[in-house]
Amino acid sequence: MRFLKIAILALFASCLCQCGTPYGVWHKVKRGETLYRISQTYGVPMEKIMKHNPQIKDPTLLIAGDKLFIPGASEVKEVPPPGRQTAGSHEQRGSKPKSHGDAKAQSIPGEKPPRQPSEDSGAEKSLRFLWPARGQITSRFGERRGNRAHKGIDIAAPEGAPIVAAESGQVIFSGKISGYGKVIVIEHASGFVTVYAHNRKNYVKAGEWVERGQRIGEVGKTGRASGPHLHFEIRVNNTPVDPLKYLAKGG
Numbered sequence: 001m002r003f004l005k006i007a008i009l010a011l012f013a014s015c016l017c018q019c020g021t022p023y024g025v026w027h028k029v030k031r032g033e034t035l036y037r038i039s040q041t042y043g044v045p046m047e048k049i050m051k052h053n054p055q056i057k058d059p060t061l062l063i064a065g066d067k068l069f070i071p072g073a074s075e076v077k078e079v080p081p082p083g084r085q086t087a088g089s090h091e092q093r094g095s096k097p098k099s100h101g102d103a104k105a106q107s108i109p110g111e112k113p114p115r116q117p118s119e120d121s122g123a124e125k126s127l128r129f130l131w132p133a134r135g136q137i138t139s140r141f142g143e144r145r146g147n148r149a150h151k152g153i154d155i156a157a158p159e160g161a162p163i164v165a166a167e168s169g170q171v172i173f174s175g176k177i178s179g180y181g182k183v184i185v186i187e188h189a190s191g192f193v194t195v196y197a198h199n200r201k202n203y204v205k206a207g208e209w210v211e212r213g214q215r216i217g218e219v220g221k222t223g224r225a226s227g228p229h230l231h232f233e234i235r236v237n238n239t240p241v242d243p244l245k246y247l248a249k250g251g
């Protein structure tokens with residue numbers, strides 16, 4: 001009986017191999033989880049996860065309840081909230097200390113430790129983001145574009161103008177997304193994420209910690225853009241919100 005079970009399992013496994021389906025687990029996305037943190041938790045590159053989950057159109061926008069196939073993983077893991085050491089990942093490309101609260105945690109010269117998100121400190125109310133670029137707003141949040149509502153604001157600026165991080169945080173994506181062109185996504189405390197799109201150049205990579213006001217790229221017109229401008233989004237727990245509600249008044 002036991003032998004039969006093993007034989008069936010072996011047969012099943014060999015079939016999986018023959019069918020080209022790799023070994024892995026299904027991860028159910030929870031509220032606020034990002035592809036970056038999921039990839040860090042399992043130690044599997046984002047690109048690899050995306051390859052096995054062609055349903056992901058926008059790697060910065062995961063929806064709670066979505067199921068992702070994590071190739072190579074042997075067990076489902078808990079994804080820790082941002083700002084904490086991700087359990088089980090071998091190397092951290094970012095600048096996270098080994099364990100927070102440990103004064104002896106190794107630090108590499110020139111690297112800055114992440115600011116711990118202060119839990120329940122009313123950060124959501126007090127958060128005032130910096131303007132990510134200087135220029136006129138040419139399109140506001142929620143404006144209709146064909147059959148879709150605008151998920152951010154457009155700030156017109158000359159090509160090559162600096163883009164700065166609206167708040168300190170960790171870069172969770174830097175690369176190309178169809179429509180967005182070259183885009184940078186930064187995760188901040190309290191479930192906030194900012195998105196900077198149509199860039200000519202990205203100066204930062206996924207995993208890097210950036211400070212509020214740090215130059216992260218240059219304004220451009222990559223992706224679906226008629227002229228040079230910065231498309232800027234603020235998302236709270238993956239839902240786009242009106243950036244003007246969170247940006248300091250007056251620009």
Ligand SMILES: [Zn+2]
Binds near residue numbers: 152
């Ligand atoms: Zn836009």
